[in-house]
Amino acid sequence: MKAIFFDRDGVVNRDFGYVYQQEDFIFMDGIFELLDFFKKQNYLLILVTNQSGIGMGYYTEEDFLTLNEFMQNEIKKKLGFNFDRIYFCPHHPDDNCLCRKPKPGMIQKATKDYKINLAQSILIGDRIRDVQAAQYGGIKYKILLQGSEVEQTDIPISNLYKVQTLKQIPDLIVNEFYK
Numbered sequence: 001m002k003a004i005f006f007d008r009d010g011v012v013n014r015d016f017g018y019v020y021q022q023e024d025f026i027f028m029d030g031i032f033e034l035l036d037f038f039k040k041q042n043y044l045l046i047l048v049t050n051q052s053g054i055g056m057g058y059y060t061e062e063d064f065l066t067l068n069e070f071m072q073n074e075i076k077k078k079l080g081f082n083f084d085r086i087y088f089c090p091h092h093p094d095d096n097c098l099c100r101k102p103k104p105g106m107i108q109k110a111t112k113d114y115k116i117n118l119a120q121s122i123l124i125g126d127r128i129r130d131v132q133a134a135q136y137g138g139i140k141y142k143i144l145l146q147g148s149e150v151e152q153t154d155i156p157i158s159n160l161y162k163v164q165t166l167k168q169i170p171d172l173i174v175n176e177f178y179k
């Protein structure tokens, strides 16, 4: 099974920092078309999200789960399907857990849960730590949605592609990954 791993804030919805309320959850331009593209190509749709706001006490795990339900319902209303699975890291950055990206814990868990073929899989993130997690987790293709922030990577990342908007991704996949 091949999978597409999405980061949440900054990829699925606009990143205002520690988003946990419905009114702050604004879907990114092109996200529905992109989910539809991957679904039609038979990718498993997986979300992997750092939610340190829980560990830091900014909001509760229940708040996060309630917002998930809202997001999943909205996607389902539009497309008739939604994410197959959501993995999240609720820990504080100082907890040194194995799931907070750039660590690959969530990716490893998903790979085991669904017997994912990593050589055919892709991650889309907007932060260096997302693509680093993909590198550590063995996901072949990494797509970095570039924001204003320029971040440096301390490890080499293979098969890294940079895009400015989500709308560029289907062409990239058809022209580069399947050629």
Ligand SMILES: [Zn+2]
Residues within 6 Å of the ligand: 089, 090, 091, 097, 098, 099, 100
């Ligand atoms: Zn964690």
